[in-house]
Amino acid sequence: MDKKRLKCENRRFTAEINLPASKSISNRLLIMQALSKNNIRIENVSQANDSVLLQNLLQKISNSESHPLLLDAKDAGTTFRFLTAYLCTLEGEYLLTGSAQMQQRPIGILVDALRQLGAKIKYQQKEGYPPLIIQGGKLHAKDLSIDAHISSQYISAILLISPYFSEGIKITLNQNPSSLPYIDMTIALMQKFGVKIERNDNRISVEQGTYKTANIQVEADWSSAAFWYQAVAFSEQGHLLLKGLSKNSIQGDSALIDIFTNLGVKTTEVKNGLRLEKTDDYSQNINIDFKAFPDIALSVINTCAGLGVIGSFTGLESLKIKESNRIAVLMSELNKLGFDFREIDDGEWVLINSCKVNKQQYDFSNIDIKTYDDHRVAMSFAPFAILGKGINIENAGVVIKSYPNFWKEFNKISSFA
Secondary structure (H helix, E strand, O other): OOOEEEEOOOOEEEEEEEOOEOHHHHHHHHHHHHHOOOOEEEEOOOOOHHHHHHHHHHHHHHHOOOOOEEEEOOOOHHHHHHHHHHHOOOOEEEEEEOOOOHHHOOOHHHHHHHHHOOOEEEEOOOOOOOOEEEEEOOOOOOEEEEEOOOOHHHHHHHHHHHHHOOOOEEEEEEOOOOOHHHHHHHHHHHHHOOOOEEEEOOEEEEOOOOOOOEEEEOOEOHHHHHHHHHHHHHOOEEEEEEEOOOOOOOOHHHHHHHHHHOEEEEEEEEOOEEEEEEEEEEOOEEEEEOOOOHHHHHHHHHHHHHHOOEEEEEOOHHHHHOOOOHHHHHHHHHHHOOOOEEEEEOOEEEEOOHHHOOHHHOOOOOOEEOOOOOHHHHHHHOOHHHHOOEEEEOOHHHHHHOOOOHHHHHOOOOEEO
16 A cells, blocks of 8 residues: 655755646646647646546547547546537437446536437446436537536536537526636636637626637645645744746635634745745634635645634535535544544534644554545645654555645655654
């Protein structure tokens, strides 16, 4: 088993951290590039496993003339959802499948919406879940209503292909959208490449068009910055430079700046990135709704636990259908460290006893954290090594999904036994 035994004997550190390119931006651009017949040139595309996989599958689709064509998205949720919509615009028959884990993640909302637009999609096994049999062809524009409270990726998947409908599309988002900043990211990228698209509250309108020829450089990944904010918060005197990151970003996870201001981390923009600095000024009580930025929930909740902050958290519903059931994982793995994370009301989760744990007696060096094949679990529990003399992360190689060089970078502030 690939286990990292982390050791940290010095809670004072200064380092420069290299972040990966944004996986979220890269994956959207790759679909846009394919639709534009490769007229979009992407610089600094993400090398995360999910993005590399999407590139390879798009290349396979482009090169293949035989059908039905088998496409395996493995455990890449964004890749599966974006390809589901993209394949509906192509001629031919496709079998889109994934790992056993992927086949437990629901896809019915997206399939139902695409069927309303004329897509021919069948479930190969279980209704509402992968694998899918897709008969590509032309989709017909119409007013579309879609549930948006489960995953923003369903919306983005349809938006990315929508300029190529003969009459564009108008979409109504039912209920409060999950991860709305990710929908806005999709809209911003489409606008950058010449598409006329607007969002007014829960209504989105897209005109027929094409993606224009242009170059773009992918930003550094804000989601991956969360673990470094966490590390500085856990330090005695931590200073980190996050290279290539900017406050001016289309990524919703830049909300980390304000959240961690309340958790003892000061953010300063400098010439080549953002400088993080430990402060002693942090809130003893905090209430956060993660509906707009669920990918940073693990790091923020773990930070609150380690600092002894009494936290109340909502907007966590989508965590149940990520790479793992992240709510269940938090309950299980935080309990190993002595923290009580539980649901006290429908949709409200709290850290019950974090303020009562004696931080001077932290020693996690003999604790094994199970990662459940989830990259963010591995990375969000690693910083506990800074607080507790060490910690052991099982299946540590899972970080390749989004941050292939994470352990190399983490070694700048810690060591591996």
